[in-house]
Amino acid sequence: MKLLSKILGITFIPSIVFAEGQKSAGLPQMDISTFPSQLFWLVVTFLILYVFMSKYVIPSLRTTIEERKDKILGDINEAEAVNNQASLSLKEYDDKLNSASNRSSEIITSSKEESSKYTSDLKSKSDDKINKMIEESMNRIKLQQKDSENQVREATLVAVKSIVSKYIENVPSDDEISKKLN
Template sequence: MSVLASLLTAAAAAPADAHGEASSAGLPQLDPAWWPSQLFWLVVTFGVLYWLMAGRFLPSLGGAIEERRDRIADDLDQASEFKRQADEAEAAYNKALADARAKAQSIAADTRADVDKEIAALQAETDEALDNQLDAAEARIAKMKTDAAEKVREAARDTTRAVVEALIDEAPTDDAIKRAIDNAASA
Protein backbone atom coordinates (compact mmCIF):
# COMPACT_ATOMS: atom_id res chain seq x y z
CA MET A 1 0.00 0.00 0.00
CA SER A 2 2.93 2.31 0.48
CA VAL A 3 3.64 2.18 -3.25
CA LEU A 4 0.09 3.29 -3.91
CA ALA A 5 0.37 6.19 -1.52
CA SER A 6 3.64 7.39 -3.03
CA LEU A 7 2.14 7.24 -6.51
CA LEU A 8 -0.86 9.27 -5.38
CA THR A 9 1.37 11.88 -3.77
CA ALA A 10 3.55 12.14 -6.87
CA ALA A 11 0.49 12.59 -9.00
CA ALA A 12 -0.81 15.45 -6.82
CA ALA A 13 2.51 17.26 -6.90
CA ALA A 14 2.74 17.28 -10.70
CA PRO A 15 3.01 20.75 -12.19
CA ALA A 16 -0.02 22.25 -13.82
CA ASP A 17 1.68 22.90 -17.12
CA ALA A 18 2.44 19.21 -17.49
CA HIS A 19 -1.26 18.65 -17.10
CA GLY A 20 -1.86 21.01 -19.92
CA GLU A 21 0.64 19.34 -22.21
CA ALA A 22 -0.73 15.85 -21.63
CA SER A 23 -4.32 16.89 -22.16
CA SER A 24 -3.42 18.68 -25.33
CA ALA A 25 -1.73 15.53 -26.58
CA GLY A 26 -5.02 13.68 -26.36
CA LEU A 27 -3.80 10.74 -24.23
CA PRO A 28 -5.50 11.04 -20.79
CA GLN A 29 -3.91 7.80 -19.48
CA LEU A 30 -0.52 9.51 -19.71
CA ASP A 31 -1.75 12.57 -17.83
CA PRO A 32 -0.45 12.29 -14.24
CA ALA A 33 -3.65 13.93 -12.97
CA TRP A 34 -5.59 10.79 -13.96
CA TRP A 35 -3.13 8.29 -12.46
CA PRO A 36 -4.62 8.15 -8.96
CA SER A 37 -8.07 7.24 -10.26
CA GLN A 38 -6.58 4.75 -12.72
CA LEU A 39 -4.56 3.12 -9.96
CA PHE A 40 -7.62 3.01 -7.73
CA TRP A 41 -9.72 1.27 -10.36
CA LEU A 42 -6.82 -1.06 -11.18
CA VAL A 43 -6.58 -2.13 -7.53
CA VAL A 44 -10.38 -2.48 -7.23
CA THR A 45 -10.63 -4.51 -10.47
CA PHE A 46 -7.78 -6.86 -9.56
CA GLY A 47 -9.10 -7.16 -6.01
CA VAL A 48 -12.56 -8.14 -7.26
CA LEU A 49 -11.05 -10.54 -9.82
CA TYR A 50 -8.80 -12.06 -7.12
CA TRP A 51 -11.76 -12.40 -4.76
CA LEU A 52 -13.89 -14.04 -7.49
CA MET A 53 -11.08 -16.36 -8.57
CA ALA A 54 -10.10 -17.37 -5.02
CA GLY A 55 -13.64 -17.60 -3.68
CA ARG A 56 -15.62 -19.04 -6.57
CA PHE A 57 -13.83 -20.14 -9.70
CA LEU A 58 -10.70 -21.82 -8.36
CA PRO A 59 -12.57 -23.94 -5.75
CA SER A 60 -15.07 -25.10 -8.38
CA LEU A 61 -12.21 -25.82 -10.82
CA GLY A 62 -10.33 -27.62 -8.06
CA GLY A 63 -13.46 -29.65 -7.28
CA ALA A 64 -13.90 -30.51 -10.96
CA ILE A 65 -10.24 -31.49 -11.21
CA GLU A 66 -10.49 -33.60 -8.04
CA GLU A 67 -13.72 -35.20 -9.30
CA ARG A 68 -12.04 -36.00 -12.60
CA ARG A 69 -8.99 -37.42 -10.80
CA ASP A 70 -11.30 -39.61 -8.67
CA ARG A 71 -13.24 -40.74 -11.75
CA ILE A 72 -10.00 -41.62 -13.56
CA ALA A 73 -8.76 -43.53 -10.51
CA ASP A 74 -12.09 -45.39 -10.30
CA ASP A 75 -11.94 -46.17 -14.02
CA LEU A 76 -8.39 -47.47 -13.65
CA ASP A 77 -9.44 -49.61 -10.67
CA GLN A 78 -12.40 -50.93 -12.64
CA ALA A 79 -10.18 -51.61 -15.66
CA SER A 80 -7.69 -53.52 -13.51
CA GLU A 81 -10.58 -55.54 -12.02
CA PHE A 82 -11.88 -56.31 -15.53
CA LYS A 83 -8.35 -57.32 -16.58
CA ARG A 84 -8.07 -59.61 -13.54
CA GLN A 85 -11.46 -61.16 -14.39
CA ALA A 86 -10.41 -61.56 -18.03
CA ASP A 87 -7.17 -63.24 -16.93
CA GLU A 88 -9.13 -65.57 -14.65
CA ALA A 89 -11.58 -66.35 -17.46
CA GLU A 90 -8.68 -67.04 -19.85
CA ALA A 91 -7.03 -69.32 -17.29
CA ALA A 92 -10.32 -71.16 -16.74
CA TYR A 93 -10.79 -71.47 -20.52
CA ASN A 94 -7.26 -72.82 -20.99
CA LYS A 95 -7.77 -75.29 -18.11
CA ALA A 96 -11.11 -76.43 -19.56
CA LEU A 97 -9.50 -76.80 -22.98
CA ALA A 98 -6.63 -78.84 -21.53
CA ASP A 99 -9.10 -81.00 -19.58
CA ALA A 100 -11.18 -81.54 -22.74
CA ARG A 101 -8.08 -82.52 -24.71
CA ALA A 102 -7.00 -84.93 -21.97
CA LYS A 103 -10.48 -86.41 -21.82
CA ALA A 104 -10.59 -86.78 -25.61
CA GLN A 105 -7.20 -88.50 -25.59
CA SER A 106 -8.38 -90.78 -22.78
CA ILE A 107 -11.57 -91.64 -24.67
CA ALA A 108 -9.54 -92.27 -27.83
CA ALA A 109 -7.12 -94.52 -25.92
CA ASP A 110 -10.00 -96.43 -24.30
CA THR A 111 -11.75 -96.82 -27.65
CA ARG A 112 -8.50 -97.93 -29.28
CA ALA A 113 -7.98 -100.50 -26.49
CA ASP A 114 -11.57 -101.78 -26.87
CA VAL A 115 -11.20 -102.03 -30.66
CA ASP A 116 -7.86 -103.80 -30.24
CA LYS A 117 -9.52 -106.28 -27.85
CA GLU A 118 -12.35 -106.87 -30.31
CA ILE A 119 -9.89 -107.32 -33.16
CA ALA A 120 -7.84 -109.75 -31.06
CA ALA A 121 -10.99 -111.70 -30.14
CA LEU A 122 -12.12 -111.82 -33.79
CA GLN A 123 -8.63 -112.83 -34.87
CA ALA A 124 -8.57 -115.58 -32.20
CA GLU A 125 -11.97 -116.80 -33.39
CA THR A 126 -10.82 -116.71 -37.00
CA ASP A 127 -7.56 -118.48 -36.12
CA GLU A 128 -9.51 -121.12 -34.20
CA ALA A 129 -11.94 -121.59 -37.09
CA LEU A 130 -9.05 -121.81 -39.54
CA ASP A 131 -7.25 -124.28 -37.27
CA ASN A 132 -10.42 -126.36 -37.09
CA GLN A 133 -10.79 -126.25 -40.88
CA LEU A 134 -7.09 -127.06 -41.26
CA ASP A 135 -7.41 -130.01 -38.86
CA ALA A 136 -10.49 -131.22 -40.73
CA ALA A 137 -8.67 -130.84 -44.07
CA GLU A 138 -5.61 -132.68 -42.72
CA ALA A 139 -7.89 -135.43 -41.40
CA ARG A 140 -9.57 -135.68 -44.83
CA ILE A 141 -6.16 -135.72 -46.51
CA ALA A 142 -4.90 -138.39 -44.09
CA LYS A 143 -8.06 -140.43 -44.74
CA MET A 144 -7.65 -139.94 -48.45
CA LYS A 145 -3.99 -141.04 -48.18
CA THR A 146 -5.00 -144.04 -46.11
CA ASP A 147 -7.78 -144.86 -48.56
CA ALA A 148 -5.43 -144.32 -51.51
CA ALA A 149 -2.75 -146.46 -49.87
CA GLU A 150 -5.35 -149.16 -49.22
CA LYS A 151 -6.55 -148.96 -52.83
CA VAL A 152 -2.95 -149.09 -54.04
CA ARG A 153 -2.34 -152.16 -51.83
CA GLU A 154 -5.55 -153.69 -53.09
CA ALA A 155 -4.55 -152.95 -56.68
CA ALA A 156 -1.08 -154.32 -55.94
CA ARG A 157 -2.62 -157.52 -54.46
CA ASP A 158 -4.92 -157.92 -57.43
CA THR A 159 -2.09 -157.24 -59.85
CA THR A 160 0.27 -159.54 -58.00
CA ARG A 161 -2.37 -162.30 -57.90
CA ALA A 162 -3.09 -161.84 -61.63
CA VAL A 163 0.63 -161.85 -62.55
CA VAL A 164 1.40 -164.90 -60.41
CA GLU A 165 -1.64 -166.75 -61.74
CA ALA A 166 -0.63 -165.88 -65.27
CA LEU A 167 2.94 -167.00 -64.71
CA ILE A 168 2.43 -170.17 -62.74
CA ASP A 169 -1.22 -170.93 -63.29
CA GLU A 170 -1.76 -171.20 -59.63
CA ALA A 171 -3.47 -168.69 -57.28
CA PRO A 172 -1.18 -167.48 -54.44
CA THR A 173 -2.43 -167.20 -50.86
CA ASP A 174 -3.33 -163.85 -49.36
CA ASP A 175 -0.49 -164.18 -46.79
CA ALA A 176 2.08 -164.80 -49.53
CA ILE A 177 0.84 -161.78 -51.50
CA LYS A 178 0.93 -159.60 -48.37
CA ARG A 179 4.49 -160.68 -47.50
CA ALA A 180 5.64 -160.03 -51.07
CA ILE A 181 4.09 -156.54 -51.13
CA ASP A 182 5.53 -155.69 -47.69
CA ASN A 183 9.01 -156.84 -48.80
CA ALA A 184 8.73 -154.75 -51.98
CA ALA A 185 7.50 -151.67 -50.05
CA SER A 186 10.31 -151.85 -47.48
CA ALA A 187 13.09 -152.24 -50.03
Protein backbone atom coordinates in the same frame (compact mmCIF):
# COMPACT_ATOMS: atom_id res chain seq x y z
CA MET B 1 2.47 16.43 -54.50
CA LYS B 2 -0.20 15.83 -51.92
CA LEU B 3 1.16 12.33 -51.41
CA LEU B 4 4.66 13.67 -50.98
CA SER B 5 3.50 16.08 -48.32
CA LYS B 6 1.80 13.22 -46.53
CA ILE B 7 4.97 11.16 -46.62
CA LEU B 8 6.90 14.11 -45.31
CA GLY B 9 4.27 14.51 -42.64
CA ILE B 10 4.79 10.93 -41.53
CA THR B 11 8.53 11.41 -41.47
CA PHE B 12 8.16 14.27 -39.08
CA ILE B 13 5.69 12.57 -36.75
CA PRO B 14 8.27 11.80 -34.09
CA SER B 15 9.29 15.45 -33.93
CA ILE B 16 5.63 16.47 -33.75
CA VAL B 17 5.03 14.04 -30.95
CA PHE B 18 8.15 15.12 -29.17
CA ALA B 19 7.17 18.76 -29.50
CA GLU B 20 3.71 17.98 -28.19
CA GLY B 21 5.27 15.97 -25.36
CA GLN B 22 7.35 18.94 -24.34
CA LYS B 23 4.29 21.10 -24.15
CA SER B 24 2.42 18.77 -21.80
CA ALA B 25 3.86 16.32 -19.27
CA GLY B 26 5.44 14.16 -22.01
CA LEU B 27 4.15 10.62 -22.41
CA PRO B 28 0.72 10.06 -20.88
CA GLN B 29 2.45 7.34 -18.87
CA MET B 30 4.48 9.97 -17.09
CA ASP B 31 1.52 12.15 -16.11
CA ILE B 32 1.61 11.80 -12.33
CA SER B 33 -1.80 13.41 -11.91
CA THR B 34 -3.50 10.29 -13.33
CA PHE B 35 -1.66 7.91 -10.98
CA PRO B 36 -4.02 8.03 -7.98
CA SER B 37 -7.03 7.31 -10.14
CA GLN B 38 -5.31 4.46 -11.98
CA LEU B 39 -4.02 2.93 -8.76
CA PHE B 40 -7.39 3.27 -7.04
CA TRP B 41 -9.32 1.62 -9.85
CA LEU B 42 -6.63 -1.00 -10.30
CA VAL B 43 -6.94 -1.96 -6.64
CA VAL B 44 -10.75 -1.97 -6.82
CA THR B 45 -11.02 -4.03 -10.02
CA PHE B 46 -8.22 -6.41 -9.12
CA LEU B 47 -9.66 -7.00 -5.65
CA ILE B 48 -13.07 -7.77 -7.14
CA LEU B 49 -11.39 -10.14 -9.60
CA TYR B 50 -9.34 -11.75 -6.84
CA VAL B 51 -12.38 -12.32 -4.64
CA PHE B 52 -14.39 -13.67 -7.58
CA MET B 53 -11.58 -16.04 -8.52
CA SER B 54 -10.72 -17.26 -5.04
CA LYS B 55 -14.27 -17.54 -3.70
CA TYR B 56 -16.17 -18.77 -6.70
CA VAL B 57 -14.10 -19.83 -9.74
CA ILE B 58 -11.21 -21.74 -8.21
CA PRO B 59 -13.19 -23.87 -5.70
CA SER B 60 -15.76 -24.61 -8.37
CA LEU B 61 -13.16 -25.57 -10.98
CA ARG B 62 -11.23 -27.59 -8.43
CA THR B 63 -14.28 -29.66 -7.49
CA THR B 64 -15.19 -30.20 -11.13
CA ILE B 65 -11.68 -31.29 -12.03
CA GLU B 66 -11.41 -33.50 -8.97
CA GLU B 67 -14.81 -35.03 -9.62
CA ARG B 68 -13.69 -35.82 -13.13
CA LYS B 69 -10.43 -37.26 -11.87
CA ASP B 70 -12.36 -39.44 -9.39
CA LYS B 71 -14.76 -40.53 -12.09
CA ILE B 72 -11.92 -41.40 -14.45
CA LEU B 73 -10.09 -43.27 -11.69
CA GLY B 74 -13.29 -45.09 -10.79
CA ASP B 75 -13.89 -46.00 -14.40
CA ILE B 76 -10.32 -47.19 -14.77
CA ASN B 77 -10.63 -49.34 -11.64
CA GLU B 78 -13.91 -50.77 -12.84
CA ALA B 79 -12.42 -51.50 -16.25
CA GLU B 80 -9.44 -53.18 -14.60
CA ALA B 81 -11.75 -55.35 -12.46
CA VAL B 82 -13.76 -56.36 -15.51
CA ASN B 83 -10.57 -57.03 -17.39
CA ASN B 84 -9.30 -59.24 -14.56
CA GLN B 85 -12.55 -61.13 -14.49
CA ALA B 86 -12.43 -61.57 -18.25
CA SER B 87 -8.88 -62.92 -18.16
CA LEU B 88 -9.91 -65.21 -15.29
CA SER B 89 -12.80 -66.66 -17.26
CA LEU B 90 -10.54 -66.95 -20.29
CA LYS B 91 -8.13 -68.97 -18.18
CA GLU B 92 -10.97 -71.13 -16.89
CA TYR B 93 -12.16 -71.70 -20.41
CA ASP B 94 -8.65 -72.62 -21.54
CA ASP B 95 -8.29 -75.05 -18.63
CA LYS B 96 -11.60 -76.64 -19.45
CA LEU B 97 -10.67 -76.89 -23.08
CA ASN B 98 -7.34 -78.45 -22.18
CA SER B 99 -8.86 -81.01 -19.81
CA ALA B 100 -11.52 -81.85 -22.40
CA SER B 101 -8.94 -82.39 -25.10
CA ASN B 102 -6.84 -84.47 -22.71
CA ARG B 103 -9.84 -86.59 -21.88
CA SER B 104 -10.77 -87.04 -25.48
CA SER B 105 -7.23 -88.05 -26.43
CA GLU B 106 -7.27 -90.50 -23.52
CA ILE B 107 -10.53 -91.93 -24.80
CA ILE B 108 -9.11 -92.17 -28.28
CA THR B 109 -5.97 -94.01 -27.11
CA SER B 110 -7.91 -96.35 -24.87
CA SER B 111 -10.45 -97.15 -27.58
CA LYS B 112 -7.60 -97.64 -30.06
CA GLU B 113 -5.94 -100.04 -27.63
CA GLU B 114 -9.20 -101.84 -27.05
CA SER B 115 -9.93 -102.16 -30.70
CA SER B 116 -6.43 -103.37 -31.51
CA LYS B 117 -6.69 -105.87 -28.68
CA TYR B 118 -10.05 -107.00 -29.96
CA THR B 119 -8.79 -107.39 -33.49
CA SER B 120 -5.66 -109.22 -32.37
CA ASP B 121 -7.80 -111.54 -30.21
CA LEU B 122 -10.11 -112.11 -33.10
CA LYS B 123 -7.19 -112.75 -35.37
CA SER B 124 -5.54 -115.23 -33.01
CA LYS B 125 -8.85 -116.97 -32.45
CA SER B 126 -9.51 -117.26 -36.14
CA ASP B 127 -5.89 -118.35 -36.70
CA ASP B 128 -6.37 -121.10 -34.14
CA LYS B 129 -9.60 -122.09 -35.77
CA ILE B 130 -8.03 -122.13 -39.20
CA ASN B 131 -5.04 -124.11 -37.95
CA LYS B 132 -7.37 -126.60 -36.34
CA MET B 133 -9.38 -126.86 -39.51
CA ILE B 134 -6.21 -127.31 -41.55
CA GLU B 135 -5.00 -129.97 -39.15
CA GLU B 136 -8.33 -131.74 -39.25
CA SER B 137 -8.41 -131.66 -43.00
CA MET B 138 -4.82 -132.86 -43.14
CA ASN B 139 -5.74 -135.75 -40.88
CA ARG B 140 -8.72 -136.50 -42.99
CA ILE B 141 -6.64 -136.30 -46.12
CA LYS B 142 -4.07 -138.61 -44.57
CA LEU B 143 -6.76 -141.05 -43.53
CA GLN B 144 -8.31 -140.85 -46.92
CA GLN B 145 -4.88 -141.31 -48.50
CA LYS B 146 -4.27 -144.37 -46.38
CA ASP B 147 -7.69 -145.62 -47.18
CA SER B 148 -7.21 -145.15 -50.86
CA GLU B 149 -3.74 -146.70 -50.66
CA ASN B 150 -5.27 -149.71 -48.96
CA GLN B 151 -7.99 -149.84 -51.54
CA VAL B 152 -5.39 -149.57 -54.30
CA ARG B 153 -3.35 -152.35 -52.62
CA GLU B 154 -6.34 -154.57 -52.24
CA ALA B 155 -7.37 -153.93 -55.81
CA THR B 156 -3.78 -154.61 -56.93
CA LEU B 157 -3.78 -157.77 -54.86
CA VAL B 158 -7.00 -158.91 -56.37
CA ALA B 159 -5.73 -158.07 -59.83
CA VAL B 160 -2.38 -159.73 -59.25
CA LYS B 161 -4.08 -162.77 -57.80
CA SER B 162 -6.42 -163.14 -60.72
CA ILE B 163 -3.56 -162.58 -63.21
CA VAL B 164 -1.32 -164.96 -61.39
CA SER B 165 -4.05 -167.63 -61.05
CA LYS B 166 -4.34 -167.62 -64.80
CA TYR B 167 -0.63 -168.51 -65.28
CA ILE B 168 0.28 -170.58 -62.21
CA GLU B 169 -1.67 -173.07 -60.24
CA ASN B 170 0.08 -172.69 -57.05
CA VAL B 171 -1.24 -169.31 -56.14
CA PRO B 172 0.72 -167.62 -53.33
CA SER B 173 -1.12 -166.46 -50.37
CA ASP B 174 -2.23 -162.88 -50.01
CA ASP B 175 0.45 -162.15 -47.49
CA GLU B 176 3.16 -163.32 -49.79
CA ILE B 177 1.84 -161.25 -52.64
CA SER B 178 1.54 -158.17 -50.57
CA LYS B 179 5.07 -158.70 -49.28
CA LYS B 180 6.36 -158.88 -52.82
CA LEU B 181 4.36 -155.88 -53.89
CA ASN B 182 5.79 -153.79 -51.15
